[in-house]
Amino acid sequence: MGRQAVTIRDVAREAKVSVATVSRALNGHSNVAEPVRRQVLEVARRLRYSPHGAARSLSSRSTQTIGVVLPDLHGEFFSELIRGIDAVARARGRRLLLSSYHGDPDEQGAALRAMRGRVDGLLVMSPYGDRPGFLAENLPQLLPVVLINTHQPEPAWPALEIDNHAGAVAMVEHLLALGHRRIAFIGGPAHNHDARERLRGFRDAIAAHPGAVGEEYPGEFDEASGHRAGRAILASGTRPDAVFAANDMMALGCLYAFVQAGVRVPGDIALAGFDDIPLARFVHPSLTTMRVSIAALGERALARLLEQIEAGADGAETAGAAAGAAQVMVPELVVRESSGREAARAQARRGRPGKGRE
Amino acid sequence: MGRQAVTIRDVAREAKVSVATVSRALNGHSNVAEPVRRQVLEVARRLRYSPHGAARSLSSRSTQTIGVVLPDLHGEFFSELIRGIDAVARARGRRLLLSSYHGDPDEQGAALRAMRGRVDGLLVMSPYGDRPGFLAENLPQLLPVVLINTHQPEPAWPALEIDNHAGAVAMVEHLLALGHRRIAFIGGPAHNHDARERLRGFRDAIAAHPGAVGEEYPGEFDEASGHRAGRAILASGTRPDAVFAANDMMALGCLYAFVQAGVRVPGDIALAGFDDIPLARFVHPSLTTMRVSIAALGERALARLLEQIEAGADGAETAGAAAGAAQVMVPELVVRESSGREAARAQARRGRPGKGRE
DNA sequence: CTGAAAGCGCTTACAG
DNA sequence: CTGAAAGCGCTTACAG
Numbered sequence: 120m121g122r123q124a125v126t127i128r129d130v131a132r133e134a135k136v137s138v139a140t141v142s143r144a145l146n147g148h149s150n151v152a153e154p155v156r157r158q159v160l161e162v163a164r165r166l167r168y169s170p171h172g173a174a175r176s177l178s179s180r181s182t183q184t185i186g187v188v189l190p191d192l193h194g195e196f197f198s199e200l201i202r203g204i205d206a207v208a209r210a211r212g213r214r215l216l217l218s219s220y221h222g223d224p225d226e227q228g229a230a231l232r233a234m235r236g237r238v239d240g241l242l243v244m245s246p247y248g249d250r251p252g253f254l255a256e257n258l259p260q261l262l263p264v265v266l267i268n269t270h271q272p273e274p275a276w277p278a279l280e281i282d283n284h285a286g287a288v289a290m291v292e293h294l295l296a297l298g299h300r301r302i303a304f305i306g307g308p309a310h311n312h313d314a315r316e317r318l319r320g321f322r323d324a325i326a327a328h329p330g331a332v333g334e335e336y337p338g339e340f341d342e343a344s345g346h347r348a349g350r351a352i353l354a355s356g357t358r359p360d361a362v363f364a365a366n367d368m369m370a371l372g373c374l375y376a377f378v379q380a381g382v383r384v385p386g387d388i389a390l391a392g393f394d395d396i397p398l399a400r401f402v403h404p405s406l407t408t409m410r411v412s413i414a415a416l417g418e419r420a421l422a423r424l425l426e427q428i429e430a431g432a433d434g435a436e437t438a439g440a441a442a443g444a445a446q447v448m449v450p451e452l453v454v455r456e457s458s459g460r461e462a463a464r465a466q467a468r469r470g471r472p473g474k475g476r477e
Numbered sequence: 478m479g480r481q482a483v484t485i486r487d488v489a490r491e492a493k494v495s496v497a498t499v500s501r502a503l504n505g506h507s508n509v510a511e512p513v514r515r516q517v518l519e520v521a522r523r524l525r526y527s528p529h530g531a532a533r534s535l536s537s538r539s540t541q542t543i544g545v546v547l548p549d550l551h552g553e554f555f556s557e558l559i560r561g562i563d564a565v566a567r568a569r570g571r572r573l574l575l576s577s578y579h580g581d582p583d584e585q586g587a588a589l590r591a592m593r594g595r596v597d598g599l600l601v602m603s604p605y606g607d608r609p610g611f612l613a614e615n616l617p618q619l620l621p622v623v624l625i626n627t628h629q630p631e632p633a634w635p636a637l638e639i640d641n642h643a644g645a646v647a648m649v650e651h652l653l654a655l656g657h658r659r660i661a662f663i664g665g666p667a668h669n670h671d672a673r674e675r676l677r678g679f680r681d682a683i684a685a686h687p688g689a690v691g692e693e694y695p696g697e698f699d700e701a702s703g704h705r706a707g708r709a710i711l712a713s714g715t716r717p718d719a720v721f722a723a724n725d726m727m728a729l730g731c732l733y734a735f736v737q738a739g740v741r742v743p744g745d746i747a748l749a750g751f752d753d754i755p756l757a758r759f760v761h762p763s764l765t766t767m768r769v770s771i772a773a774l775g776e777r778a779l780a781r782l783l784e785q786i787e788a789g790a791d792g793a794e795t796a797g798a799a800a801g802a803a804q805v806m807v808p809e810l811v812v813r814e815s816s817g818r819e820a821a822r823a824q825a826r827r828g829r830p831g832k833g834r835e
Numbered sequence: 836c837t838g839a840a841a842g843c844g845c846t847t848a849c850a851g
Numbered sequence: 852c853t854g855a856a857a858g859c860g861c862t863t864a865c866a867g
Contacts, residue, residue, distance in 0.1 A: 124593070124619050126844060137854045142846060150852055169617060171594030173540065174844030176531035177859045184574075193560035202551035205577055209584075214591065215550075215575050216542075219563055226567075233572065235482070236529030236860080259527060261482050342759075371759050378761065398756045401700075401729050403736065484860060495838045500862060508836055532860030535843045594844080837867085846859085851852105 125166045134162040145170070176236070184214040185421065186238035188230050190246065192219045195368075195396045196413055200267070203417025204242060211425060213239075224250075228257040235259045240428045242420055245269045246312060263427040265420050270312045271445075277427070278445035279420045283313050283393075286409040286450035287320025290363055290391055293407070293452055295328055297459040299360035299389055302331065305338040305348040305373060307365040314340065317365045317393060334359060338369045345372025353380050361389035361458065367396045367408055374402060374457070390457040393450075404456035411450045419446070483524045492520040503528065534594070542572040543779065544596035546588050548604065550577045553726075553754045554771055558625070561775025562600060569783060571597075582608075586615040593617045598782045600775075603627045604670060621785035625778050628670045629803075635785070636803035637778045641671050641751075644767040644808035645678025648721055648749055651765070651810055653686055655817040657718035657747055660689065663696040663706040663731060665723040672698065675723045675751060692717060696727045703730025711738050719747035719816065725754045725766055732760060732815070748815040751808070762814035769808045777804070 131138040136155060144151045144159035151159075162168075176182045185208060191197050201217075208215050216238055218230035224247050234241055240263040247253045248269040254276065258264050266278040294302055304321045307314025318335070325333035334355075336348040345364055349372065352362060364370035370392030377384055384390045384404055392399060395410035423446070485503075489496040494513060502509045502517035509517075520526075534540045543566060549555055559575075566573050574596055576588035582605050592599055598621040605611045606627040612634065616622050624636035652660055662679045665672025676693070683691035692713075694706040703722055707730060710720060722728035728750030735742055742748045742762055750757060753768035781804070 128844080138845080139847080139854060139856095140852085143853090146846085152852055155852080167614070167618065169590040169593040171535070171844050172591065173531040173534035173594045174859090175594070175846075177529070177535055177861085178844075178846040180846095180859070182531065192563045193556045195556075198551045198553075198556040205550045205575075209577065209579070217563075217573050217575050219567065221567070232527040233530065235527040236531045236533070256525070260525065342755075375759060397700075398759065401733060401756065401760060403761045485862095486860080496861080497838060497840095497863080498836085501837090504862085510836055513836080529860050532843090533862075535845085536860075536862040538843070538862095839866090841862105841864090843860105843862085846857105848857090849855095851854090 124171075125168050127168070127170065130159065130163050130166060130168050133166065134159045182214075182237060182239050183212065184216050184238045185424065186216045186218070186234040186241045188218045188220070188227065188234070188241065188243045188245075190219065190227075190244060191221060192217060196394070199413035200244075200417040203414035203419075204421045205417075206414070207418050207421040207425070213425075222246075224253070228253075231257045232259065234262070238262070240264065240424045242267060242417075242424060243269065246310060248272075248312075263424055265424040265427070266445075267416065267420050268313065274445065277423060279416060279423065280445045280447060281313065281411050281416065282447045282449045283316035284320040284323070286393065286411070287317040287363075287365075288324040289450070289452050290393065290407075290409055291321055291324035291328075291331075293454065294361045294363060294389065294391060294458060295324075295331055297361075297389065299459070300331060301334070301357070301359040301361075303334045303336060303352050303359040303362045305336045305345060305362065305364040305369050307338055307340045307369075311340070314365055321363065332359075338365060340366050340368060342368050342372035342375070345369030345374075346376045347372075349373035349376025350380075353377070353382060358388060361391065363391045363393075365393055367392035367394045367399050367406060370406055370408070370457075371398065371402060374406070384457050385459045389459050395453055399453075400455065407455045407458035408453050409450040410453045412448070416448055419448075482529075483526050485526070485528065488517065488521050488524060488526050491524065492517045540572075540595060540597050541570065542574050542596045543782065544574045544576070544592040544599045546576045546578070546585065546592070546599065546601045546603075548577065548585075548602060549579060550575060553752070557771035558602075558775040561772035561777075562779045563775075564772070565776050565779040565783070571783075580604075582611070586611075589615045590617065592620070596620070598622065598786045600625060600778055600782060601627065604668060606630075606670075621782055623778050623782040623785070624803075625774065626671065632803065635781060637774060637781065638803045638805060639671065639769050639774065640805045640807045641674035642678040642681070644751060644769070645675040645721075645723075646682040647808070647810050648751065648765075648767055649679055649682035649686075649689075651812065652719045652721060652747065652749060652816060653682075653689055655719075655747065657817070658689060659692070659715070659717040659719075661692045661694060661710050661717040661720045663694045663703060663720065663722040663727050665696055665698045665727075669698070672723055679721065690717075696723060698724050698726060700726050700730035700733070703727030703732075704734045705730075707731035707734025708738075711735070711740060716746060719749065721749045721751075723751055725750035725752040725757050725764060728764055728766070728815075729756065729760060732764070742815050743817045747817050753811055757811075758813065765813045765816035766811050767808040768811045770806070774806055777806075 127138045127141050131141045141159050144156045189197055220227035220230050242265055244267040248271045264276050266276050268280045306318050325331045338344040338348050364373055392406050392408040395408045399406040399408050485496045485499050489499045499517050502514045547555055578585035578588050600623055602625040606629045622634050624634050626638045664676050683689045696702040696706050722731055750764050750766040753766045757764040757766050
């Protein structure tokens with residue numbers, strides 16, 4: 120005692136039955152006599168026995184664990200995504216094995232390969248979906264996979280993603296409807312798929328409206344780059360009517376720059392973001408943005424993965440069959456003060472947007 | 478092929494060596510002839526072989542995985558904590574097996590027991606440390622453990638925690654130094670250890686200063702309860718000079734209530750929070766608060782756990798020995814606008830607080 | 836340097 | 852309903 124962990128053999132010896140019977144009793148199989156079952160459970164409790172996870176996984180070929188491989192584990196987006204995944208995992212009695220790789224493709228490859236024999240399925244978000252062969256080479260064979268916000272040139276795995284293009288178009292149309300004509304866009308990282316799609320939506324929407332004028336400023340999805348962009352916008356010769364930042368963090372950084380310069384939002388210049396992070400409604404003025412339910416994205420991704428896992432042991436085959444086009448989630452316009460007070464009121468009166476959490 | 482995963486036997490057969498040699502080659506043991514090693518690696522690569530995690534763990538008695546059991550996985554606090562843990566885990570080549578239990582003690586017990594045979598050590602945060610026997614009964618025996626922000630009546634495991642009491646005292650003293658006399662405190666959940674310690678600090682600091690007057694309002698650590706408390710404070714007969722919310726989220730909710738009521742901060746009433754969440758510096762006015770480096774807490778907790786793990790296989794013994802008093806991390810006062818503009822300037826001029834990220 | 840064999844702690848047909 | 856035995860896929864003394 121004290122040195123060696125208690126195993127199923129200890130329980131069997133103490134309960135005077137075979138390990139097979141202990142296993143069956145503990146796993147709730149029906150073919151165990153009731154008094155025997157009780158005896159086993161009682162001994163297991165008394166010895167504080169817990170089954171050895173690796174041993175159980177190895178022999179049962181099931182881990183009750185879901186692998187989650189993400190670019191990062193912290194920050195608003197991943198936190199919400201994990202919340203959604205966690206909610207479903209808990210409800211379905213699954214554990215979560217998380218890995219992050221911080222932008223290193225090799226590390227992501229290693230993380231994916233390390234999942235073999237540890238999980239029953241994989242939720243993966245990768246910016247490298249575009250690289251030929253990357254996913255095929257790094258995703259464990261035979262393991263059900265659902266991709267999240269990961270662009271696949273040719274869909275080979277089931278996937279869920281946010282329709283960033285549609286969201287950006289909706290925001291530009293909102294700004295135009297408020298009478299703003301010259302609109303500055305603060306973009307995200309060039310290699311980021313969300314950022315690219317939002318940029319594409321911005322350009323398409325501007326191009327579709329004669330009279331609309333677009334300008335673009337670079338950004339990195341963080342406050343600091345939003346702040347820099349805000350200063351650059353103020354320093355530019357002609358001040359735009361509105362600024363559309365590709366995410367809320369940059370919009371906040373930009374707002375901060377405007378506040379520092381004494382420029383009033385939305386009086387002097389309108390402002391909008393993307394994501395609807397919790398802070399968006401707390402800043403002053405509150406921020407007009409596109410609401411993306413990240414948690415719902417996580418929930419649906421795991422739900423879909425569990426369908427595959429439960430559909431049968433024929434992992435890859437099922438996955439291949441279920442692939443097809445990515446399932447798309449469309450963001451919702453949330454009108455608040457920053458895009459133009461009067462118009463916001465007018466829209467609110469008509470009872471349209473922003474009826475959610477406001 | 479296609480149906481069966483490739484195992485070490487497939488690699489051995491293909492490379493014309495024994496499985497033992499494959500294992501040694503793949504694990505970088507030195508006792509493998511160079512040409513043989515190359516051949517094995519080449520075959521493994523070609524077959525896209527990855528070792529089976531459970532099998533490897535079972536036979537090597539090591540998982541390279543750290544179990545993390547937290548009340549919740551999302552939200553600012555846990556997100557930051559996980560960030561710190563993740564940073565160290567990545568640097569040291571460890572994976573993270575996460576479990577949340579959302580306030581259900583039975584579920585936490587189950588999560589803890591399920592870790593056996595899946596992890597090499599455990600990072601645990603639990604509000605049930607006070608219940609007699611809870612930790613002793615639920616923590617897997619023989620597994621190194623470090624507790625985070627978990628109160629133990631009699632220290633039995635190594636632990637790290639935030640010194641919330643000292644933080645609250647420091648904040649009250651700051652408010653008093655600014656000339657505020659009547660101070661309202663918005664508390665957190667009654668069963669929450671952090672909340673209780675902050676409340677205790679508030680009371681002690683008020684009691685230590687003749688002339689200071691304290692009032693208390695209930696809260697739940699979320700924006701909504703801060704908002705309610707803010708309204709209750711305005712509705713009360715005598716308006717306090719300052720409000721000290723036990724966390725930033727409530728401070729923001731309170732601020733929102735004040736803004737709605739046309740009450741100016743800090744002109745009409747000063748406001749302070751606790752935690753220094755990222756938004757704290759973006760709201761208007763920016764929020765005076767206590768900075769708690771949650772990420773550092775996570776980093777240090779895992780670093781300490783790894784020390785134990787690497788110290789030897791004698792898990793519980795080492796753990797017991799290393800226990801002693803909890804290692805304490807003291808929050809830092811960050812003075813911004815909300816606690817009183819003039820005073821903040823004055824302090825800034827003296828070059829004291831808030832020199833961090835500002 | 837290499838291989839045959841035992842063993843990690845379970846689960847699960849297979850007999851009875 | 853129960854047990855003896857094989858097997859899950861690895862690692863690691865033990866011999867040589």
